[in-house]
Amino acid sequence: MRDYWLSKLFFDLQSPALAAQFRADPQAVLKNYPLEERVKRAVLEHDAPFLAQRTNAYLLRYYFFTIGMKDAEFVQRLNG
Amino acid sequence: MASLVGAFAASHGPLIVREWDNVPPAQKKRMAEGFRELGRRVAATEPDVLIAVSPDHWSNFFLDNVPSICVGVGEVNEGPPEPWMKAFPHREIPGHAGLGMHLVKTALAQGFEPSYSHRLKLDHGICIPLWRMEMEKLPRIVPILLNSIEEPMPSLARCAEWGRLLRRAIESYPEPLRVAILGTGGLSHSIGEKTMGAIYEDFDQETIRRFGGAEQELIRYLDEKLPTHGNGSEEVRNWLVAHAAAGSRGFELVDYVPVPKVIVGCAFAAWRV
Numbered sequence: 001m002r003d004y005w006l007s008k009l010f011f012d013l014q015s016p017a018l019a020a021q022f023r024a025d026p027q028a029v030l031k032n033y034p035l036e037e038r039v040k041r042a043v044l045e046h047d048a049p050f051l052a053q054r055t056n057a058y059l060l061r062y063y064f065f066t067i068g069m070k071d072a073e074f075v076q077r078l079n080g
Numbered sequence: 081m082a083s084l085v086g087a088f089a090a091s092h093g094p095l096i097v098r099e100w101d102n103v104p105p106a107q108k109k110r111m112a113e114g115f116r117e118l119g120r121r122v123a124a125t126e127p128d129v130l131i132a133v134s135p136d137h138w139s140n141f142f143l144d145n146v147p148s149i150c151v152g153v154g155e156v157n158e159g160p161p162e163p164w165m166k167a168f169p170h171r172e173i174p175g176h177a178g179l180g181m182h183l184v185k186t187a188l189a190q191g192f193e194p195s196y197s198h199r200l201k202l203d204h205g206i207c208i209p210l211w212r213m214e215m216e217k218l219p220r221i222v223p224i225l226l227n228s229i230e231e232p233m234p235s236l237a238r239c240a241e242w243g244r245l246l247r248r249a250i251e252s253y254p255e256p257l258r259v260a261i262l263g264t265g266g267l268s269h270s271i272g273e274k275t276m277g278a279i280y281e282d283f284d285q286e287t288i289r290r291f292g293g294a295e296q297e298l299i300r301y302l303d304e305k306l307p308t309h310g311n312g313s314e315e316v317r318n319w320l321v322a323h324a325a326a327g328s329r330g331f332e333l334v335d336y337v338p339v340p341k342v343i344v345g346c347a348f349a350a351w352r353v
Contacts, residue, residue, distance in 0.1 A: 002143060057272030057311055058311075075277060
């Protein structure tokens with residue numbers, strides 16, 4: 001399935017300005033996206049398997065790259 | 081009339097830029113030489129225009145609108161939007177509006193319905209090969225963005241039909257342009273999936289081998305194998321476009337080098353047209 005607003009968040013975070021804002025205060029950015037609470041929580045908790053079911057794999061990877069997670073940890077989480 | 085003077089393919093991948101300095105020297109040398117040799121061969125065809133076939137990596141399009149194929153018909157294309165592509169030396173890359181629109185009109189007249197855009201961003205999918213090919217002078221670029229990152233995607237058979245269509249369109253363009261085609265992406269890699277980092281060398285080698293055989297067999301093989309060999313492998317669609325444009329007679333492999341540090345089975349190919 002595709003969660004439109006989750007995907008939109010990850011798409012928008014390709015913008016360096018928004019990414020910086022998100023890294024400084026993720027809640028402030030998240031409030032602009034009408035996400036379900038459980039989806040918001042998964043974003044904040046870096047729940048890769050949950051998020052992977054709801055968005056495109058490239059967008060998912062962009063998100064974890066944006067927040068500065070190493071690929072090895074990202075893959076480990078995906079397989080967790 | 082215009083003519084097709086060459087067809088080529090090369091891998092791309094963000095880590096080819098971001099991890100360039102960390103690639104083991106022997107692999108880096110082969111990868112660099114593969115790109116450079118391809119650049120030499122493209123330049124030797126003296127193209128006025130290079131049609132670059134690549135996916136859009138969420139640079140132009142989002143879920144609001146996911147075109148299967150989008151042809152760039154602008155006078156100018158924008159350079160790569162990715163922050164880590166800042167050092168790419170071109171912020172604007174001239175297009176060829178006349179040829180771009182001719183491709184669209186020819187397609188529509190022959191039962192294909194492409195999207196088109198008067199201004200596209202050329203992301204790393206096109207710009208990494210252009211950069212690493214180290215061509216002194218870039219030809220004009222007509223981008224064709226072919227969806228190979230978000231399901232559902234154009235069928236492999238349709239991609240081959242697009243290749244043949246491009247050739248007919250090029251050869252019916254009234255100006256004496258020299259036109260080359262560059263398909264980018266592949267071979268095997270996996271992005272944002274549980275298998276991220278995997279390179280399937282056996283698949284890559286067999287795919288390379290089958291490009292030398294019957295097109296139907298190649299497509300049958302890819303249809304069966306693509307779903308289990310990394311989502312990045314879907315980009316072989318762009319190779320199929322170049323392949324069919326060149327007459328589906330197989331390519332000369334410039335090199336194949338699997339590079340774990342950039343998580344791509346990197347391949348470079350040149351077709352005789």
